[in-house]
Amino acid sequence: MRIAILCPYSLSVPGGVQGQVLGLARALREIGVDTRVIGPTDGPPPEPGVISVGPTVRVEANGSVAPMNVGAVASERTLEAIRTFDPDALHLHEPFVPGPTAAALVGSTLPKVGTFHAASEGDHAMYRRFRKVALRASRELTIRTAVSVDAKALAEQFLGGTFVVLPNGVDIAKFSDAPPASSDRPAVIFIGRHEPRKGLGCLLDAWSEIERDGVLWVVGDGPQTAELKARNVANVEWLGRITDEELASRLKGATIFCAPSTGQESFGVVLLEAMAAGTAVVASDISGYGNVATNRENALLTPPGDAVSLRRALREVLDSEALREHLLRQGVARASEFSLSRLAERFVSVYESAISLG
Numbered sequence: 001m002r003i004a005i006l007c008p009y010s011l012s013v014p015g016g017v018q019g020q021v022l023g024l025a026r027a028l029r030e031i032g033v034d035t036r037v038i039g040p041t042d043g044p045p046p047e048p049g050v051i052s053v054g055p056t057v058r059v060e061a062n063g064s065v066a067p068m069n070v071g072a073v074a075s076e077r078t079l080e081a082i083r084t085f086d087p088d089a090l091h092l093h094e095p096f097v098p099g100p101t102a103a104a105l106v107g108s109t110l111p112k113v114g115t116f117h118a119a120s121e122g123d124h125a126m127y128r129r130f131r132k133v134a135l136r137a138s139r140e141l142t143i144r145t146a147v148s149v150d151a152k153a154l155a156e157q158f159l160g161g162t163f164v165v166l167p168n169g170v171d172i173a174k175f176s177d178a179p180p181a182s183s184d185r186p187a188v189i190f191i192g193r194h195e196p197r198k199g200l201g202c203l204l205d206a207w208s209e210i211e212r213d214g215v216l217w218v219v220g221d222g223p224q225t226a227e228l229k230a231r232n233v234a235n236v237e238w239l240g241r242i243t244d245e246e247l248a249s250r251l252k253g254a255t256i257f258c259a260p261s262t263g264q265e266s267f268g269v270v271l272l273e274a275m276a277a278g279t280a281v282v283a284s285d286i287s288g289y290g291n292v293a294t295n296r297e298n299a300l301l302t303p304p305g306d307a308v309s310l311r312r313a314l315r316e317v318l319d320s321e322a323l324r325e326h327l328l329r330q331g332v333a334r335a336s337e338f339s340l341s342r343l344a345e346r347f348v349s350v351y352e353s354a355i356s357l358g
Contacts, residue, residue: 001348001351002088003089004091005021005024005025005035006090007021007038008039008093008098009040009066010055010069011052012046013042013067014241014244016267016270022037022046022050023170024169024343024347025049026171027343030341030344031345033351036051036081036087037050038082038085038100038104039099040052040053040056043055053081054071068098074099075099078100079107079108088351089110089351089354090108091112091351092112092141094116095115095137095138095141105137111357112140112141113141113144114143114145116144116146116152116155117267118154119151119288138159143164143353143354145164145350146166147165147167147266148267148291149165150266150287150288166346167267168269168272169269172335172336172339174244175252175274178249178251179252180249181249181252181253181254185215186255187254187255187256188215188216188217188258188314189217189251189254189257189258190217190260191257192261193220193221194224194225195223195224196224198222199261200218200228201228202307203260204228204236208234209311210311210314211315215237216236217237217254219239219241220240220241225238248277251274254277256280256282257271257277257279257281258282259282259284259289260302260310261283261286261304267292268289268290271289271293276332278331279328280317280324281331282317283299298330298333300313300316300317
């Protein structure tokens with residue numbers, strides 16, 4: 001079986017969709033599926049099996065910034081890459097996002113599996129704006145999947161039809177086997193773009209009065225970086241962008257992973273990565289994270305934007321070894337349910353069905 005997976009966002013830039021595309025492709029190859037990834041890159045392809053259709057520009061969307069290539073040249077390169085590889089089926093992630101996936105959706109006659117990630121309030125506007133076009137284009141999809149119940153509900157609301165929920169997956173070994181980063185005191189780690197919806201400002205408010213021995217590792221950057229750094233909150237290390245290897249190592253070495261997002265998260269894969277690393281999770285109680293985390297079973301969940309509740313939860317985990325061990329044990333078990341190897345096997349069945357349906 002030969003499968004081409006298409007991504008609308010730069011495969012050189014860390015991101016939820018990009019991580020799933022690359023991870024699924026690796027998992028499919030491990031079980032013998034000849035797989036190529038087609039999408040934009042900024043520089044050389046980040047790993048073998050990636051076919052670049054050109055560089056990206058930053059496009060503002062739903063309170064964030066997406067690295068995309070919506071030009072005609074990229075679309076032509078996408079269709080040429082499909083013709084050259086000659087796959088049995090296409091797997092389009094976010095099939096209606098302008099760029100390679102949309103080009104393949106309307107420009108190829110091959111069987112197509114579409115995976116929908118969008119689930120936030122901001123995505124309602126996108127669906128409303130392009131509903132008529134999307135309704136017509138959606139007929140080109142042989143099978144439709146969604147990464148969560150929320151993503152499924154949103155897509156069905158605007159597009160109708162039937163969607164199969166296939167949750168995002170996590171590379172268990174990448175995080176469980178990572179060498180832990182060393183720290184001489186308990187470390188709390190934040191990973192994400194520095195923008196309001198990620199909640200880093202709330203975390204800094206909580207941390208400023210934590211009154212515990214510890215260090216906050218802040219990974220990533222964004223439009224709020226300078227403003228948030230200027231607060232000069234004590235015991236914070238600003239790490240900026242780091243490699244995937246260091247990211248796994250930092251997660252493994254941290255005492256707590258904190259995800260204080262205010263919303264607009266379709267699926268909590270980053271929580272699963274922390275769980276796979278054996279790190280306790282403290283996160284916002286939002287629907288996207290509810291797909292994978294249950295309060296006091298495998299994470300502590302707090303109201304989004306509530307710095308006092310967040311501080312209380314962080315203190316509780318830092319102070320209680322028994323609670324940390326409980327969250328770690330349950331978290332590892334939960335992460336194992338979402339392994340990429342399991343996801344790849346499930347998608348093979350979906351691809352076979354799409355091919356048989358033509």
